[in-house]
Amino acid sequence: MTQIFAYIPHQGGVAADIALEYPAAAAKIDASSTLTAVVTGSGPDLDKVANGLTSIYKEVIKIDNAALAYPNAEVVRKALVNVLDASAIVFAPNDTFGMDLCPGLSIKMDSAYVADAVDFEGMEGSLLKVVRQELGGAVSTHVTCDTAAGAVITLRPGAFIPVEAGAAGGTIVDKSADAGDLAAKRRFLEIVEAEVGDVDITKSDVLVSVGRGIEEEENIEIAQELAEAMKAVVSCSRPIVDAKWLEKSRQVGTSGQTVKPKVYMAMGISGSFQHMGGIKGNPFIVAVNKNPKAPIFQVADVGIVQDILEFMPELTEKVKSM
Amino acid sequence: MEILVCVKRVPDTAENEFELNSAGNDLDRDDLVFSVNEWDNYAVEEAIQIVDNVGGSVTVVTVGDDESEEVLRREMAMGANNGVLLSDDAFEGSDGKGIASILKAEVEKGKYDLILTGAQADEGAGQIGGMLAAMLDLPYASLVNKIEAGDGKTVKVGREIEGGNQEMNEIDLPCVLSIQTGINEPRYVGIRGIRKVASVEIPVHSAADLGVDANVIGKDNAKVKRVDYFVPDLGEGAEMLEGSTEEIIDALIEKLKSKGGL
Numbered sequence A: 001m002t003q004i005f006a007y008i009p010h011q012g013g014v015a016a017d018i019a020l021e022y023p024a025a026a027a028k029i030d031a032s033s034t035l036t037a038v039v040t041g042s043g044p045d046l047d048k049v050a051n052g053l054t055s056i057y058k059e060v061i062k063i064d065n066a067a068l069a070y071p072n073a074e075v076v077r078k079a080l081v082n083v084l085d086a087s088a089i090v091f092a093p094n095d096t097f098g099m100d101l102c103p104g105l106s107i108k109m110d111s112a113y114v115a116d117a118v119d120f121e122g123m124e125g126s127l128l129k130v131v132r133q134e135l136g137g138a139v140s141t142h143v144t145c146d147t148a149a150g151a152v153i154t155l156r157p158g159a160f161i162p163v164e165a166g167a168a169g170g171t172i173v174d175k176s177a178d179a180g181d182l183a184a185k186r187r188f189l190e191i192v193e194a195e196v197g198d199v200d201i202t203k204s205d206v207l208v209s210v211g212r213g214i215e216e217e218e219n220i221e222i223a224q225e226l227a228e229a230m231k232a233v234v235s236c237s238r239p240i241v242d243a244k245w246l247e248k249s250r251q252v253g254t255s256g257q258t259v260k261p262k263v264y265m266a267m268g269i270s271g272s273f274q275h276m277g278g279i280k281g282n283p284f285i286v287a288v289n290k291n292p293k294a295p296i297f298q299v300a301d302v303g304i305v306q307d308i309l310e311f312m313p314e315l316t317e318k319v320k321s322m
Numbered sequence B: 001m002e003i004l005v006c007v008k009r010v011p012d013t014a015e016n017e018f019e020l021n022s023a024g025n026d027l028d029r030d031d032l033v034f035s036v037n038e039w040d041n042y043a044v045e046e047a048i049q050i051v052d053n054v055g056g057s058v059t060v061v062t063v064g065d066d067e068s069e070e071v072l073r074r075e076m077a078m079g080a081n082n083g084v085l086l087s088d089d090a091f092e093g094s095d096g097k098g099i100a101s102i103l104k105a106e107v108e109k110g111k112y113d114l115i116l117t118g119a120q121a122d123e124g125a126g127q128i129g130g131m132l133a134a135m136l137d138l139p140y141a142s143l144v145n146k147i148e149a150g151d152g153k154t155v156k157v158g159r160e161i162e163g164g165n166q167e168m169n170e171i172d173l174p175c176v177l178s179i180q181t182g183i184n185e186p187r188y189v190g191i192r193g194i195r196k197v198a199s200v201e202i203p204v205h206s207a208a209d210l211g212v213d214a215n216v217i218g219k220d221n222a223k224v225k226r227v228d229y230f231v232p233d234l235g236e237g238a239e240m241l242e243g244s245t246e247e248i249i250d251a252l253i254e255k256l257k258s259k260g261g262l
Helices: A022-029 A044-053 A073-083 A096-108 A217-229 A238-242 A308-320 B038-054 B066-078 B096-107 B128-136 B191-196 B245-258
Strands: A003-007 A034-041 A059-064 A089-093 A112-117 A119-124 A127-134 A139-146 A151-155 A171-174 A186-192 A206-210 A233-236 A263-267 A284-288 A302-304 B002-006 B009-011 B034-036 B057-063 B082-086 B114-118 B140-149 B154-160 B166-172 B175-179 B224-230
Touching: A003 A022, A022 A034, A022 A089, A022 A119, A034 A044, A034 A073, A044 A059, A059 A073, A073 A096, A073 B140, A089 A096, A096 A112, A096 A151, A096 B096, A096 B128, A096 B140, A096 B154, A112 A127, A112 A139, A112 B096, A112 B224, A139 A151, A206 A217, A217 A233, A217 A263, A217 A308, A233 A238, A284 A308, A284 B245, A302 B245, A308 B245, B002 B038, B002 B096, B002 B128, B009 B066, B034 B038, B034 B066, B038 B057, B038 B066, B038 B114, B038 B140, B038 B175, B057 B066, B057 B096, B066 B082, B066 B191, B082 B096, B096 B128, B114 B128, B128 B140, B128 B175, B140 B166, B166 B175
Parallel strands: A003 A034, A003 A089, A034 A059, A059 A171, A089 A151, A112 A151, A206 A233, A206 A263, A263 A284, A284 A302, B002 B057, B002 B114, B057 B082, B114 B175, B140 B175
Antiparallel strands: A119 A127, A127 A139, A139 B224, A186 B166, B009 B034, B140 B154, B154 B166
């Protein structure tokens, strides 16, 4: 029987969606595993989250401390190390918080660490077989993780099938008294909200989205012309913003905007999971990429293997002539 | 400010089409193009800019084989002052914890105020910075997209969080930060710069030089091991449009019309 603790991030009294995905992930490791939710925070919001989780988890560990009011990874790590059994498996999401928390947590718990698991293929003895992706999703790998002395594993949000919240009738176990000294060398100051850009890409039904395949800043104009012809708006993937060719408010992805268009034209975009994580509502995805092995072709509805710099102007001409 | 930046030589995702070997269990490595991990260039640029502002020096370090020396030279051509290659057959097959242990031993040989890594590299784990910080008992922040050098005792850093927002923190020095792309614009490295550092001697430190605990490095001590590579199988995939460009465009336009795209 495998003991698994699932760390559950929350905001405004609401648990993150991944709370519903952990049970499926745990079942794939070991059908008889014991899964315990763990929440940290402070005050009424934390109680609300913990109560809500009892409809999914049989046991919910709650750690309440004013120092945990904001999820500072250093403070959360200290609390978890003091409360959790180090020989167990600990789940967390592979998001900006999980990436901040988990590598260090694995060292302090003297556990193995696997980041960004997208699937599990069961246990053989203490060896857990995990599926991951490397090289921006271009290749997948099987890795084995020796869980004999515990493991910290981050899961890719959205990779496991969510369960329906039911009436698990779980109990809340208050471990606040065990959290220990939570003094930190890193102190949270504030959240700076994203700036609003000149165009709101979240409002457009059709997006012409460009990635690395655009090659040069001047070529953005080619996408702009196609977008105008289609009465669409130009959005982009992260490298275009990093190169400062378009402003941050045009970026689609987990670190950018979440969009829900009807049609998404992915032009020269490889399709990393961080990018696809920003596209909701199941739009019709057209992918044009000169690399036939680009991961985007596994999620697109229509794929075209062409150089976007030649393809887009021809498409623009045709649309204009209609 | 004395800054150490950990860098890595990786297969270039922009330049390669990744194929499996004939056995189907590894990448076909014969024609792979390698380069400096993209995130690391931002980390080195940030280090150089900090030193330009407040003084100090930038050292780049990597764990790798002889070929990894080229990435150290490239980062030195950018403006890093020193390079160190950590190389030993005993390092081969180390997992993240093993690599972090090797780096920890090098960090402890110097006196650094700031240790930077790229936010992630080819394996996509983003693990080395956080592990290294925990091993050294130093504070850590990941996905850093802003650094304001403070009074020499602390730095103010912005972290990238979901939705384009930024989380500001104050962190005591020394600390470890993993650097996100977009924090700056890494400078162009010309052939002249490369030539300038071509003959600079780069020290190589072995496991014995570093005094690394032999029980945490190498394949035998790795708790996490890659078994194989395979081609992702994510559902049906796209309907691929083929034919002449004109035929493709005609077919695409029909589809776009039916889906509300035109």
